[in-house]
Amino acid sequence: MRKRILLVTLLVSVVGVLFLSILFSAVFYGQTVERTFSELKIYMNVYEAGYASLPPDEEQAQALSEELGGARVTFLSETGEVLADTGGAEDNHVTREEVQQALLTGEGRSVRTSATLRESMLYYCRAFEQGDTLLLVRLAVPARSGLAIFAESLPTVVWFLVVDILCCLFVAWLATSFVLRPVEQLTQEAALSGGKEVRTKYAELAPIAKMINLMNADLHEKVEKMNEDRRLEKLILNSIEHGIVIFRDPSDVILINRTAKRLLDYEVNEPVPCFVNDREIVAVLEAGENAALVRKINGRYYSFRFTFNEKSRVLLITDVTETTAAAISKNDFIANVTHEMNTPLTSIRGFAELIGAGTMPPDKLKGAADTIIRQSDRLANLIRSIINFSAIDSDELPDYEVDLSELLREIVASFEPKIAEKKISLTFEAEEGVKVLSRRERLLEIINNLVSNGIRYNKEGGALKILLSGGDCPKLVVADTGIGIAEEDKSRIFDRFYTVDKSHNGAGGGFGLGLAIVKKLCRRAGWQLSVESELGKGTAFTILFSAQKK
DSSP states (O other): OHHHHHHHHHHHHHHHHHHHHHHHHHHHHHHHHHHHHHHHHHHHHHHHHHTTTSOOSHHHHHHHHHHTTSOEEEEEETTOOEEEETTOOOSOOTTSHHHHHHHHHSEEEEEEEOTTTOSEEEEEEEEEEETTEEEEEEEEEEOOOHHHHHHHHHHHHHHHHHHHHHHHHHHHHHHHHHHHHHHHHHHHHHHTSTTSOOOOSOGGGHHHHHHHHHHHHHHHHHHHHHHHHHHHHHHHHHHSSSEEEEEEETTEEEEEOHHHHHHHTOOTTSOOHHHHHOHHHHHHHHHTOOEEEEEEETTEEEEEEEEEOSSOEEEEEEEOHHHHHHHHHHHHHHHHHHHHHHHHHHHHHHHHHHHHHTOSOGGGHHHHHHHHHHHHHHHHHHHHHHHHHHHSTTOOOOOEEEEHHHHHHHHHHHHHHHHHHTTOEEEEEEOTTOEEEEOHHHHHHHHHHHHHHHHHTSOTTOEEEEEEEOSSSOEEEEEEOSSOOOGGGTTTTTSTTOOSOGGGTTGGGOOSOHHHHHHHHHHHHTOEEEEEEETTTEEEEEEEOOSOOO
16 A cells, blocks of 8 residues: 555656646747747848848848848749749749738748758748739748757756655655554554454544454354364265265366265366266266266276256266176076076977977877976976075074084985086085084075085086084085186175076076075174185185074
């Protein structure tokens, strides 16, 4: 403010001095022109007194010019023809302003630039009668322009401006110091008050101090509310599992929560990577239409839902891994069930049509009947497996102690024909009297599925180990030397209707539900189920019968 006052004062002073200088130069110029014309009239009297009776030739013109101190003398006829001119002019002058005035009123004058001498001149012309004709006598002297007069006075003006500026600066500094010092003190006190009451000893500034106090109180209240709102907003945004991004463009992010930062690998003041690198997302942002995309990040699936409005764009990131897995599981179920049901139904229908048409030889009827029965059993096993899996959630029957050692021996004995058929070397070790709190049918389902898989996916002439240990935490291990499980399949082997080896799908009654049933029963009972496997070398399933319900 001090600089502005000083600058305005200085500007007004300088403009005023310059304006007065120009005004005075213009006035002086006008006075000079009038005085010069008066002198030219006197010069014309000299001509009238001593030269009017002489012939108007070059000699008389030169003599008159010398007597008048070098003034330009021109003798003209009434038609404007130059009779004599000390300036050397020869063209007709009838159109000149001063000549026209002299022809009309007897005398004329003008200020203009001479076409002959190329400088500004003051012209005075008078008409004299010589017999029947008119003689025009014109006198001219150089004219000093207003600009020339101002230029001559400029050094004086400059010195005056310097003195004026120094005086203005000093006076303005004194004035602003007295006026602004209380205001500056009040401003400094308000800045350092820290929200405390601001006071002033000047009555004129008391309303300002009061207003500052009211504003400080209101501002403090608003800041506290804003801080509380921001803390609450940050807490909510960082607590929710969904990612939220509000942005204007890829480089202008208004708001982003912790989940979105982690998923999008976002750093502050940088463009969001997927907004500039993912072509599909770039196309969505350019189109500006609401859209939803699915992206896989760190092995999980996320839904990217974009919403657009006039001032900003919103991205909501939702974890849809379970939904996607359910969809994949559903597709696998449909494919597996369709395949498994289609094969036996085709066989049953084909043989039934042949029998119904009476075209099948009698000696083949028994084989056809056996095929129909076998395929019907496969359909029944598939339906039973699906029902068993669905019935686990609704099973509310009480548990009881089951002798796991005895049950395990029975199950192993029932699989001996299949083990012998594939020439598998069996290692069976089970401690006596190992008991588990459960139900026989549940344990039977678990062990049957594990041993069945150990045989089905084993190699010809491979090995199978079934180990049971007791103690406070009984442990069951079923290990084979079969095809093994690839690393990418380990996370899905317990999914419904998922099979690792598609070439074995459905063989021996397997439909991809066995391990899903085992996992579900173990989770329901609180048992720990784990798997270790290496592709091409075998698989080992381990169950720790801990955390049992009493």
